[in-house]
Amino acid sequence: MSGPLLKVENLTKHYGVGAGFLKKKIPVVRAVEDVSFSVEPGETLCIVGESGCGKSTVARLLMRLVEPTAGRVLIDGTDIAGLTKGAMRSWRRRMQMVFQDPYSSLNPRLTAGQIITEPVENFERLNRNQRQALAAELLGKVGMSPEMMHRLPSELSGGQRQRLGIARALALKPALIIADEAVSALDVSVQAQILNLLMDLQQQMGIAYIFISHDLSVVEHIGHRVAVMYLGRIVELAPRAALFAKPVHPYTEALIASAPVPDPTRVRHETPLDGEVPSPLNPPSGCAFHPRCPLAMERCRIEMPPLVPLADGRIVACHVRAPMSEQPAQPQGALLTA
Ligand code: ADP
Ligand code: MG
Numbered sequence: 144m145s146g147p148l149l150k151v152e153n154l155t156k157h158y159g160v161g162a163g164f165l166k167k168k169i170p171v172v173r174a175v176e177d178v179s180f181s182v183e184p185g186e187t188l189c190i191v192g193e194s195g196c197g198k199s200t201v202a203r204l205l206m207r208l209v210e211p212t213a214g215r216v217l218i219d220g221t222d223i224a225g226l227t228k229g230a231m232r233s234w235r236r237r238m239q240m241v242f243q244d245p246y247s248s249l250n251p252r253l254t255a256g257q258i259i260t261e262p263v264e265n266f267e268r269l270n271r272n273q274r275q276a277l278a279a280e281l282l283g284k285v286g287m288s289p290e291m292m293h294r295l296p297s298e299l300s301g302g303q304r305q306r307l308g309i310a311r312a313l314a315l316k317p318a319l320i321i322a323d324e325a326v327s328a329l330d331v332s333v334q335a336q337i338l339n340l341l342m343d344l345q346q347q348m349g350i351a352y353i354f355i356s357h358d359l360s361v362v363e364h365i366g367h368r369v370a371v372m373y374l375g376r377i378v379e380l381a382p383r384a385a386l387f388a389k390p391v392h393p394y395t396e397a398l399i400a401s402a403p404v405p406d407p408t409r410v411r412h413e414t415p416l417d418g419e420v421p422s423p424l425n426p427p428s429g430c431a432f433h434p435r436c437p438l439a440m441e442r443c444r445i446e447m448p449p450l451v452p453l454a455d456g457r458i459v460a461c462h463v464r465a466p467m468s469e470q471p472a473q474p475q476g477a478l479l480t481a
Pocket of ligand 2: 198323
């Protein structure tokens with residue numbers, strides 16, 4: 144049976160739930176609210192949104208580094224909440240993470256070769272020759288020469304360290320890599336090289352990615368679909384080209400308009416995104432974007448807009464741009480996949 148590699152259903156994470164010290168009520172951070180999406184094998188789903196909107200929490204929920212408050216994560220159709228320790232271990236093998244700051248996630252005392260072969264050595268013993276051959280192969284995959292295996296992280300550039308982080312993620316031949324702000328700390332030219340590398344690897348190895356970035360301009364050139372998050376919720380999920388050609392949610396539109404554009408012929412709008420992101424401790428009523436939205440009407444302050452499927456295959460949560468009444472009745476789940 145073939146189906147999505149990963150399916151996320153109504154995933155929700157509230158931090159600080161329950162009674163605190165001396166039964167004092169702890170305020171609840173609504174980090175992730177009712178998030179649903181799926182990822183097909185070999186597909187890239189980008190998740191974008193301003194800092195604090197819940198992107199990394201989604202990643203941690205998928206890796207089961209934190210437990211969800213509600214909702215489920217299914218891998219190959221199996222709910223990961225029910226997995227035994229052993230099954231979880233083999234699932235983690237299929238899913239790897241690449242982080243923003245490879246420097247802090249790479250052991251400074253290990254050589255590049257040791258760092259990238261370590262995941263394999265957690266599962267099987269390698270002799271010196273096997274280790275060297277594997278290190279050379281993995282370095283080759285990320286465009287680095289075999290001599291680099293003897294270097295320490297401190298002897299590498301930022302781009303090389305990020306290549307190392309990717310090589311380590313590739314070591315166990317994962318089906319899915321979650322890249323959380325993986326290029327955000329790099330110069331624009333190095334960013335482009337790493338993005339190209341990720342896309343090449345996807346072509347060669349059929350890896351699926353969840354590519355997370357606070358910077359929408361980074362995902363303009365990669366990814367099959369893009370999910371835009373605002374205050375813990377997906378507000379628009381669309382095929383990438385459609386999203387950039389015609390953003391529907393006013394938040395997506397504002398993000399695109401305010402993103403830095405490398406193309407000088409394209410007009411850069413004056414920051415249309417006024418104000419701060421509201422606190423997830425106390426999200427606004429109705430549509431959480433309404434206090435910053437130029438289109439907000441009375442209904443937006445009162446009623447939370449549902450995610451509504453549009454004819455071009457995207458889903459949007461906006462009373463103004465995607466009013467519920469005008470849409471044909473359709474099961475929403477069907478449109479969450481590509
Ligand atoms: P992003 O990756 O989009 O910047 P995060 O997922 O890191 O966002 O955080 C989402 C919200 O959850 C933020 O308001 C953050 O402060 C809060 N948060 C994240 N982790 C914790 C935690 N362990 N305890 C309490 N609040 C948290
Ligand atoms: Mg983050």
